[in-house]
Amino acid sequence: MENSIEKKFNKPIIFVSILIPIVVAILFNVKLKDFGIIVEPLSFLPPIYASINGLTAILLIAAVIAIKNGKRKLHENIMTTAIGCSIVFLVMYVAYHMSADSTKFGDLDHNGIVDATELAAVGSMRLVYFLILITHIILSIIIIPMVLFTYVRALASEFDRHKKLARITFPIWLYVAITGVVVYLMISPYYAN
Template structure:
């Protein structure tokens, strides 16, 4: 029978983090620093930075899988740790941006915060495509948190058979989240107010 003690040791932490992160992000997403009297300029330089971080994360994830398939365990471990660090950096920047800027409406060409009939007609069904990608990106970004943590803990505990089983689920979901993060940015960026 396999020793699951390291996983059991971290189970409460994994559950707590998997709940706390989405809840805190949801709360902070609704907090605007200007509402508390802070005269803070929107951090408009962050979306392209965190979109780039998503792109780099996707490349790092692919490189990490290639490394382990080529028997380079230490390189794989370092790349996966780097991918986690990139995801944390993304999250911090994403929250910081949304605490300083109003939400952008897809299709709002004149940047007035209102999607009128003319603007809506111009984007047409592309708006639906955008929301499908955005919603799946958000839902899977929540689901990926425990999967990454469990995968990482199993690797730390050298439970490589169990790590490999969950990593086969974790990898495509994390890759999807990273890639769609870039796609969402590219689709919404024309509507950012400068």
């Protein structure tokens, strides 16, 4: 039987897990300049939020090491920090995309169009990029409720159920964090200066 703490959070977790991707998708397409708000693109943010993804990956590995060594409180603190990093990443990611036009992979001249010459120059790497990007995006949506349910199970002291879900959550979250860095490294040469 589920702990009452977990029951209490079920509906809010489901609500937040649906709301976040919808809000991010909407805000991703909202450009401040379209509302007459002139803002310089926050071009300093992508390397920062990519670094936060890298830090999240390191924190996830450190948290697993901590719990395997019986350091439950350290594990909890690291996981709370990893969730905080993911929230900070999300805010920066949305802020950047509200202030800048989307960057197209392979757009060497930064005109927003990937022409035949540019396509030829990037070749099959464009397909690799999109494969990584699409799996990153899909799994970043799926991971939201998984992280929240895993966390709540720990708070509810449902450690067997927490551990069972964490075994699935960890590799997916780690993949999302690592591919966030990979996506940045692959797209960064095409950012307009």
